[in-house]
Amino acid sequence: MRIVLAEDSLLLREGLVRLLDEAGAEVVAAVGDADELLRAVTSHRPDVAVVDVRMPPTFTNDGLRAAVEIRRTAPGTAVLMLSQYVEESYAADLLATGGGVGYLLKDRVARLSELTDALDRVASGGTALDPEVVAALFATRTRRRDxxxxxxxxxxxxxxxxxxxxxxxxxxxxxxxxxxxxxxxxxxxxxxxxxxxxxxxxxxxxxxxxxxxxxxxxx
The missing domain is CATH 1.10.10.10 (Winged helix-like DNA-binding domain superfamily/Winged helix DNA-binding domain)
Structure with missing residues (x-):
């Protein structure tokens, strides 16, 4: 499995590269911002893009917007989003792009079995959502809109x-x-x-x- 990784924290990026290697994947590019991510996907056409939600330049939803663009321009590339917090609106935007997408909390990624399972699911066209994200998506149906x-x-x-x-x-x-x-x-x-x-x-x-x-x- 060929992967492009996008994470702005150098230490976390290096740690994820090692984890992905342990999971049996080949990281063909590891980048630090959304623009580099789009260029790397265009150049390498990976099986999966593993992407942090909040990245430079604005540190808001740059990673998400890049992921949606990847799904539009390179539909053969699956996307696995990583986030420190449950951000259900971002997960919903990603799910709207179709199969081959996932959304995990970063704490969950440290568990090699869960990371491997998520990669396999999205690469095969399925979805891989963190249980906390699923719960949050259901909660938004009844929660007061504040x-x-x-x-x-x-x-x-x-x-x-x-x-x-x-x-x-x-x-x-x-x-x-x-x-x-x-x-x-x-x-x-x-x-x-x-x-x-x-x-x-x-x-x-x-x-x-x-x-x-x-x-x-x-x-």
């Missing part, structure tokens, strides 16, 4: 500290996070709250306003 519901617990912590007026460095100290991790969380918050880049609106302020409205409505 944008704050899509935030992970850590993202809620980051947003609450933003509401206190703390800058990224102070947020990192308070939560013992690196500057890059804080930036990733904030980018994810903007994405989930539907706050695209704009010359007219300050997204940080708008995100805090959303948090305040949600807090005011909680019992």
């Amino acid at each position: 944008p704050l519901d899509t935030l992970s617990p850590r993202e809620r912590e980051v947003l609450s500290l933003m509401a206190e007026g703390r800058r990224n460095q102070a947020i990192g100290r308070a939560l013992s996070l690196t500057a890059g991790t804080v930036e990733k969380h904030i980018a994810a918050i903007f994405d989930k709250l539907g706050l695209p880049p704009s010359a007219d609106d300050h997204r940080r302020v708008l995100a805090v306003l959303t948090w305040l409205r949600g807090s005011a409505n909680e019992p």
